[in-house]
Amino acid sequence: MAKYDVIVVGAGPGGTVAAKAAAQKRLKVLLLERARTPGDKNMSGSYLFRDLNEELWPGFLQQDFHKGHIRIGGISFIWVYDNDQKRYGITAQPGGYAIRDMMTVYRPETDKWFAEQAVKAGAELKTALATDVIWENKDGEHPRVVGVVTDKGNFEAPVVIDASGLHSLIARRTGLTKWGTNKVMLAIKYIYKVDGELLRKRLRTYVDTDGVETDWGAMPTMAGSEPEFWGSHAVGEPGRGLVNIIIYGCLEEMVKTKTNIHQRMQWYINQPPVNQLIEGGEFIYCNFHCLTSGDLVGYPSKAYLPGLMLVGDAGGFAQVVDNFGANVAQTMGKIAGELAAEMKARKDYSEAMFARYDETWRETYIGEDNVPEMNLLMRGGGFQKLVGCMDDAMSTFFIQRLKSTSYPSIIFSVVPKMLPMLPVLVEMPYAMKNTTSIGLKKLSGLMALFGMGPDNK
Numbered sequence: 409m410a411k412y413d414v415i416v417v418g419a420g421p422g423g424t425v426a427a428k429a430a431a432q433k434r435l436k437v438l439l440l441e442r443a444r445t446p447g448d449k450n451m452s453g454s455y456l457f458r459d460l461n462e463e464l465w466p467g468f469l470q471q472d473f474h475k476g477h478i479r480i481g482g483i484s485f486i487w488v489y490d491n492d493q494k495r496y497g498i499t500a501q502p503g504g505y506a507i508r509d510m511m512t513v514y515r516p517e518t519d520k521w522f523a524e525q526a527v528k529a530g531a532e533l534k535t536a537l538a539t540d541v542i543w544e545n546k547d548g549e550h551p552r553v554v555g556v557v558t559d560k561g562n563f564e565a566p567v568v569i570d571a572s573g574l575h576s577l578i579a580r581r582t583g584l585t586k587w588g589t590n591k592v593m594l595a596i597k598y599i600y601k602v603d604g605e606l607l608r609k610r611l612r613t614y615v616d617t618d619g620v621e622t623d624w625g626a627m628p629t630m631a632g633s634e635p636e637f638w639g640s641h642a643v644g645e646p647g648r649g650l651v652n653i654i655i656y657g658c659l660e661e662m663v664k665t666k667t668n669i670h671q672r673m674q675w676y677i678n679q680p681p682v683n684q685l686i687e688g689g690e691f692i693y694c695n696f697h698c699l700t701s702g703d704l705v706g707y708p709s710k711a712y713l714p715g716l717m718l719v720g721d722a723g724g725f726a727q728v729v730d731n732f733g734a735n736v737a738q739t740m741g742k743i744a745g746e747l748a749a750e751m752k753a754r755k756d757y758s759e760a761m762f763a764r765y766d767e768t769w770r771e772t773y774i775g776e777d778n779v780p781e782m783n784l785l786m787r788g789g790g791f792q793k794l795v796g797c798m799d800d801a802m803s804t805f806f807i808q809r810l811k812s813t814s815y816p817s818i819i820f821s822v823v824p825k826m827l828p829m830l831p832v833l834v835e836m837p838y839a840m841k842n843t844t845s846i847g848l849k850k851l852s853g854l855m856a857l858f859g860m861g862p863d864n865k
Contacts, residue, residue, distance in 0.1 A: 415564075
């Protein structure tokens with residue numbers, strides 16, 4: 409049986425960072441990937457965070473795989489309600505710098521490059537499906553993970569880093585995760601081939617000051633909760649002649665309401681902003697992906713066992729509201745890889761050392777982002793009521809103003825429109841206790857300065 413210092417399962421963003429970090433410390437690292445090549449199976453994960461990847465992967469910005477990708481100039485978020493007829497939206501600076509640090513990528517290309525860098529650092533890459541862990545003293549007082557079982561044989565190591573995704577067999581076999589339908593969203597992606605020059609005209613693209621092609625409009629993003637909580641967006645890529653259209657739906661509510669996600673997709677692609685984007689194009693294929701947006705569960709209470717650390721989606725660690733997960737996985741991968749190197753240097757593989765993994769990531773933005781209660785607003789109807797009141801108020805304002813109604817009269821008409829949202833506002837601090845406590849912690853220094861807070865009574 410082959411033996412290593414570290415086994416990393418999954419050659420995605422988190423796994424490759426972990427493998428590279430450990431290999432750079434001269435550890436013997438095995439990187440396992442179940443697909444034919446790293447990134448081969450990906451349908452989602454189309455964005456990476458610029459600053460983090462510049463830090464983790466020197467030379468990242470200069471790679472050829474960035475060619476042909478467009479920068480999204482802005483996001484238009486539309487909340488759809490009242491049987492899809494009424495909408496309320498917010499647009500983030502179309503044509504500006506709102507999303508300059510969010511890079512559009514094609515994961516089969518970037519993941520392959522990440523894996524190549526890990527191999528250059530000294531990691532060994534193998535294609536194999538990890539199906540279980542190898543235990544030491546499994547039924548005894550101090551069980552420990554000492555390796556993995558794969559379809560290509562068994563491999564041993566004092567440290568296993570699992571970065572194999574939301575459906576990780578290892579995470580479930582060890583009992584660290586057991587997700588139900590209230591944790592998981594189903595996503596479907598339709599890909600269309602559209603002439604690049606046509607797309608440029610439709611998106612009104614321009615070349616930004618750093619040479620990146622950028623759209624002048626706003627990516628049409630829609631969401632709603634009738635009958636299930638769902639989200640959607642469409643991205644046109646003139647440099648590649650492609651349009652990617654994605655629909656997300658919470659699995660628990662889709663099952664209860666017998667929602668057909670393809671029907672939601674058909675509705676979305678027939679919306680004017682999306683339909684105009686793909687007009688005259690050719691449908692190529694669709695694929696599926698599971699993610700954790702709209703998550704009501706949050707992170708597991710523990711992401712390690714003696715001998716094992718969970719990274720990224722393997723532990724359900726994508727951000728619970730917006731589901732940005734590559735940055736989370738990369739940050740956790742670096743923590744795990746560096747901790748594995750420290751364990752070898754100290755010759756200390758105690759449970760206390762593995763517990764440091766949890767302690768470390770919880771002190772980062774990842775720990776603070778564990779706020780699933782925020783999704784209660786969207787999935788519980790509170791957000792619907794808020795935007796409904798705002799829509800009624802703004803509609804009343806403009807209708808009356810354009811009829812030459814005086815401002816004092818308008819105010820008296822608008823205020824009653826806002827009253828239905830008061831119960832939601834009253835309940836919000838209680839519904840989002842974790843979010844509120846984090847905010848108060850952030851403000852504790854300022855509050856103390858003014859003699860406020862629990863220690864200044």
